[in-house]
Amino acid sequence: MASGSKLLAFLVAALVGAVLVYGASATLDAYLLSIIAFVGINVILAVSLNITNGFTGLFSLGHPAFMTIGGYVTAIMSLEPKRKPFLLPDLPAWLATSHLPFLLALITGGLAATLVALVVGFPVLRLRGHYLAVATLGLIFIVQGLAVNLDGYTRGALGLNGLPELTNLWWVYGWMLLTLYVCWKLKHSSLGRTMLAIRENELAAACLGVRITRTRIFSFALGAFFAGVAGGLWAHLVTLITPSSFSFLFAFQLVVMVVLGGSGSITGAALVGALLTIATEALHPVEEAMGFFGASQLLMALAVLLVLVFRPKGLFGMAEPDLLAWIGKLPGRQPTRSGSKRQREV
Amino acid sequence: MRTMLSRVMAAVAAVGLVASVPQARAADPIKIVALYNLSAGGLASIDGPSLNGAKLKAKEINDAGGLLGGRMIEITAIDTKNDLKEAATGAKRAVSMAGLVAGIGHSDTTFALASAPLFQAQGIPFVTSGATAPELPDMVGDQMFMACFGDDVQAHAMAEYAYNTLGVHTVVMWTDNAMDYTKGLSKFFQDRFTQLGGKVLLNDVYMTEDKDFSALVSRLKANADAQAVFASSGPDTAGIIIKQIREAGINLPILGGDGYDTDLISTVPGPDLSNNVYFTTHAYVGLDTGPANVFRTGYQKAYGGPPENAFAALGYDAMGLVADAIKRAGSTDHTAVTKALAETSGYEAVTGNIAFKNGSHVPSKPVAVMYVDHGKVNLKTTVTPKS
Numbered sequence: 001m002a003s004g005s006k007l008l009a010f011l012v013a014a015l016v017g018a019v020l021v022y023g024a025s026a027t028l029d030a031y032l033l034s035i036i037a038f039v040g041i042n043v044i045l046a047v048s049l050n051i052t053n054g055f056t057g058l059f060s061l062g063h064p065a066f067m068t069i070g071g072y073v074t075a076i077m078s079l080e081p082k083r084k085p086f087l088l089p090d091l092p093a094w095l096a097t098s099h100l101p102f103l104l105a106l107i108t109g110g111l112a113a114t115l116v117a118l119v120v121g122f123p124v125l126r127l128r129g130h131y132l133a134v135a136t137l138g139l140i141f142i143v144q145g146l147a148v149n150l151d152g153y154t155r156g157a158l159g160l161n162g163l164p165e166l167t168n169l170w171w172v173y174g175w176m177l178l179t180l181y182v183c184w185k186l187k188h189s190s191l192g193r194t195m196l197a198i199r200e201n202e203l204a205a206a207c208l209g210v211r212i213t214r215t216r217i218f219s220f221a222l223g224a225f226f227a228g229v230a231g232g233l234w235a236h237l238v239t240l241i242t243p244s245s246f247s248f249l250f251a252f253q254l255v256v257m258v259v260l261g262g263s264g265s266i267t268g269a270a271l272v273g274a275l276l277t278i279a280t281e282a283l284h285p286v287e288e289a290m291g292f293f294g295a296s297q298l299l300m301a302l303a304v305l306l307v308l309v310f311r312p313k314g315l316f317g318m319a320e321p322d323l324l325a326w327i328g329k330l331p332g333r334q335p336t337r338s339g340s341k342r343q344r345e346v
Numbered sequence: 347m348r349t350m351l352s353r354v355m356a357a358v359a360a361v362g363l364v365a366s367v368p369q370a371r372a373a374d375p376i377k378i379v380a381l382y383n384l385s386a387g388g389l390a391s392i393d394g395p396s397l398n399g400a401k402l403k404a405k406e407i408n409d410a411g412g413l414l415g416g417r418m419i420e421i422t423a424i425d426t427k428n429d430l431k432e433a434a435t436g437a438k439r440a441v442s443m444a445g446l447v448a449g450i451g452h453s454d455t456t457f458a459l460a461s462a463p464l465f466q467a468q469g470i471p472f473v474t475s476g477a478t479a480p481e482l483p484d485m486v487g488d489q490m491f492m493a494c495f496g497d498d499v500q501a502h503a504m505a506e507y508a509y510n511t512l513g514v515h516t517v518v519m520w521t522d523n524a525m526d527y528t529k530g531l532s533k534f535f536q537d538r539f540t541q542l543g544g545k546v547l548l549n550d551v552y553m554t555e556d557k558d559f560s561a562l563v564s565r566l567k568a569n570a571d572a573q574a575v576f577a578s579s580g581p582d583t584a585g586i587i588i589k590q591i592r593e594a595g596i597n598l599p600i601l602g603g604d605g606y607d608t609d610l611i612s613t614v615p616g617p618d619l620s621n622n623v624y625f626t627t628h629a630y631v632g633l634d635t636g637p638a639n640v641f642r643t644g645y646q647k648a649y650g651g652p653p654e655n656a657f658a659a660l661g662y663d664a665m666g667l668v669a670d671a672i673k674r675a676g677s678t679d680h681t682a683v684t685k686a687l688a689e690t691s692g693y694e695a696v697t698g699n700i701a702f703k704n705g706s707h708v709p710s711k712p713v714a715v716m717y718v719d720h721g722k723v724n725l726k727t728t729v730t731p732k733s
Binding site for chain 2: 028031034086148151156157158159161162163238239240242243300
């Protein structure tokens with residue numbers, strides 16, 4: 001398919017999604033809506049983690065840390081100034097009086113996470129091997145420790161609660177579309193190809209003139225931006241954020257989404273992210289009825305093992321299956337135009 | 347393309363079908379949601395009895411013919427699992443229930459702050475049974491009511507009791523830095539205690555998840571002049587603190603607030619170590635009034651044992667307050683119920699009379715000072731605030 005019709009397909013899909021979001025917002029109750037919003041947020045997280053872990057082949061566990069940073073910064077930025085002196089006495093005057101609209105607050109939160117990613121990534125990403133996994137694991141605990149102990153800025157272990165309920169389905173949907181679009185564009189650009197080249201063979205990529213460190217830091221920082229935004233969305237959906245809201249267990253859940261979906265496959269990460277979120281939520285009543293808490297985690301671990309044994313590359317590998325073509329093909333088995341029939345390998 | 351379109355249409359139709367629930371009718375039950383930590387954490391030891399108390403009150407009202415001409419009270423309990431996120435999403439689930447009249451619940455300020463604002467945003471009244479920060483109604487808004495006294499009242503009562511009756515003039519203070527309740531309680535205690543002329547030798551802090559208090563114990567030992575330790579703790583750590591202080595051979599009086607009103611203070615250290623502990627809680631044990639006796643016998647009959655602690659009585663009172671307001675409002679309309687709640691005066695509750703005076707949503711109620719001896723909790727005295 002030509003790139004023009006690809007864009008058209010994306011726009012059509014986005015429009016259909018918007019109609020569904022409109023229908024859901026108008027008819028479903030707040031609880032179901034918040035579950036759908038969690039699905040969207042997890043898709044943003046899985047797809048953005050895919051930039052580092054899938055495209056560039058780094059192993060980052062840093063998403064919970066970036067979400068915490070993004071969540072706190074967004075909350076502090078968008079909180080009503082009259083509540084701030086009471087909650088956060090140590091804020092400097094310019095922060096205590098600032099009251100940004102939600103969009104700007106989210107972007108500020110994302111940029112704050114990006115900044116931290118740059119600071120951490122600059123020394124760590126010059127090294128070879130799995131240093132990033134260790135460093136980002138440490139980062140989760142450092143950020144948590146800071147959030148607990150910077151009492152006057154974060155309200156300590158109590159966290160910030162009673163945040164305005166700003167996140168709705170439209171915000172989540174919009175950011176999800178942006179994340180998907182940016183990742184799609186990235187994967188099919190020359191920058192994305194250099195990332196994939198680094199993943200496949202670092203030395204060969206360097207020989208071809210790819211600037212390894214710069215590209216790695218870029219991919220790490222871009223993922224952190226979306227994680228920061230997702231943290232802000234989460235905080236204003238749940239209406240609170242505490243230092244322990246995003247634990248390192250959450251990092252593993254996100255890694256599982258990327259691995260199951262296929263490292264490097266945007267479609268895979270998004271689909272598995274959505275499915276796993278719905279499955280854990282749907283399994284809650286089952287767990288409660290059986291009195292077997294933790295069953296959902298067990299099933300998830302089992303699924304990971306099975307996929308690693310039978311499909312080591314994940315559900316889709318690197319590929320982006322043409323879902324629209326699949327849907328059209330299912331009922332009548334009509335012959336499709338050449339090109340859309342086969343999975344498009346990158 | 348046609349098949350794809352029909353799929354989308356089917357999805358939209360399914361979404362619409364789920365949402366088209368029939369509207370509530372006039373003779374429907376009066377729906378009340380109770381948010382409590384039931385399955386996890388130390389708070390479950392005081393939240394569980396609260397829910398039992400609330401259910402008992404609802405049953406008594408229903409047995410007597412219900413409210414508003416025969417409508418029954420229906421309590422839906424939501425378990426918040428000792429997790430603030432569950433408290434917030436649970437509140438979200440509650441306020442989206444069709445025909446919800448009011449919410450009750452929580453024995454901890456931090457949890458009340460996570461869920462009550464969502465009720466406030468929808469204009470639905472919320473009565474907390476045991477979250478005691480006196481600033482709660484100011485922080486949440488006009489839909490927030492308390493069935494219990496504020497921490498200022500109980501902390502002042504303990505400060506006065508310690509200084510005047512026990513003759514304690516120097517204390518070491520421990521505060522759980524991860525709870526709004528413990529931080530507020532310590533602040534109010536210190537204010538009153540120093541005002542009386544007492545001296546705080548050391549302010550030590552810890553976190554709710556802490557299990558090892560040896561560092562705090564050794565700093566307590568280093569302050570040989572201390573005549574008591576005021577350990578501002580929730581139910582999670584109260585028992586552990588008593589155990590580790592006593593195991594270190596320190597026999598100073600341990601003072602605390604209503605976070606100690608749980609069986610964990612005798613089961614965790616064991617009856618031999620659970621000694622010389624004073625704490626304040628919600629008065630009902632010492633009250634020999636009509637409602638208190640009705641409550642005691644009713645609870646014994648329904649659950650096969652005496653009320654575990656004062657929080658059972660508070661749950662009973664929170665439900666009673668809401669029912670009383672619905673009765674006076676003559677409807678289940680949120681605005682009318684909130685207005686009736688705010689006008690509550692002289693409601694005869696198990697834990698003392700409740701009146702919301704001068705626009706305040708915090709009742710002024712008596713405080714019970716309890717003494718623990720070999721794991722047995724006894725009433726020392728009941729203090730009634732002057733105001």
